[in-house]
Amino acid sequence: GESVGLHLPTLSVQEGDNSIINCAYSNSASDYFIWYKQESGKGPQFIIDIRSNMDKRQGQRVTVLLNKTVKHLSLQIAATQPGDSAVYFCAETPSNKLIFGAGTRLAVHP
Amino acid sequence: NAGVTQTPKFQVLKTGQSMTLQCAQDMNHNSMYWYRQDPGMGLRLIYYSASEGTTDKGEVPNGYNVSRLNKREFSLRLESAAPSQTSVYFCASSEMWGENEKLFFGSGTQLSVL
Numbered sequence: 001g002e003s004v005g006l007h008l009p010t011l012s013v014q015e016g017d018n019s020i021i022n023c024a025y026s027n028s029a030s031d032y033f034i035w036y037k038q039e040s041g042k043g044p045q046f047i048i049d050i051r052s053n054m055d056k057r058q059g060q061r062v063t064v065l066l067n068k069t070v071k072h073l074s075l076q077i078a079a080t081q082p083g084d085s086a087v088y089f090c091a092e093t094p095s096n097k098l099i100f101g102a103g104t105r106l107a108v109h110p
Numbered sequence: 111n112a113g114v115t116q117t118p119k120f121q122v123l124k125t126g127q128s129m130t131l132q133c134a135q136d137m138n139h140n141s142m143y144w145y146r147q148d149p150g151m152g153l154r155l156i157y158y159s160a161s162e163g164t165t166d167k168g169e170v171p172n173g174y175n176v177s178r179l180n181k182r183e184f185s186l187r188l189e190s191a192a193p194s195q196t197s198v199y200f201c202a203s204s205e206m207w208g209e210n211e212k213l214f215f216g217s218g219t220q221l222s223v224l
Contacts (some may be wrong), residue, residue, distance in 0.1 A: 034212055034213075036215075041217075041218075042217055042218070043114070043200050043202075043215030043216050043217045043218050044153070044200070044213075044215045045215070046212045046213075046214070049212055089152060089153070091152075096207065097155060097158070097168070098153075098155075098213060099152070100152030100153040100154075101152050102150055102151055102152045103152060
């Protein structure tokens with residue numbers, strides 16, 4: 001079946017650096033994408049979303065980039081903070097249902 | 111505003127036992143969902159309810175049943191628990207079905223089946 005995958009299972013960054021988390025999606029029919037953050041012991045928390053008619057969207061310290069040509073999604077976190085340490089999931093919606101990737105763990109070191 | 115509330119937070123069952131996971135949302139959302147999360151895998155949809163009075167199978171429905179009790183509540187039942195159902199279960203809700211809207215998640219139920 002269709003799936004969403006991530007390039008890096010674990011990403012370690014220094015506090016203050018920028019983080020980039022990548023995601024490859026497989027269904028060209030997907031027209032909506034979401035990034036979720038999951039802290040240990042908690043449920044996924046919405047970060048930012050983007051529709052397929054856009055290639056970039058910015059939030060507070062976060063930017064999502066969408067490249068439909070290569071079916072690639074990325075989440076950029078500016079000035080990464082210890083509170084950003086979590087697992088990040090991308091998700092796509094090829095058929096009215098969210099399909100989640102396996103997740104990337106972001107570890108922020110002082 | 112509590113959002114999505116799940117109970118219990120932890121549960122240990124023996125193989126063959128039954129139990130019901132409860133979920134309630136106070137955001138007046140129309141759609142509700144049950145996911146399971148296993149190590150190294152993304153969230154997988156078990157069942158969903160697009161609106162009050164309807165339920166449909168997701169990706170991994172075998173061994174589960176659901177009930178949309180009313181607009182607020184959506185329960186997940188394991189009739190005869192199996193070790194393969196050891197997982198973390200998340201309930202979620204969204205305002206509408208099929209409108210490409212974000213889901214709001216509860217804090218999860220960690221279930222172990224021995």
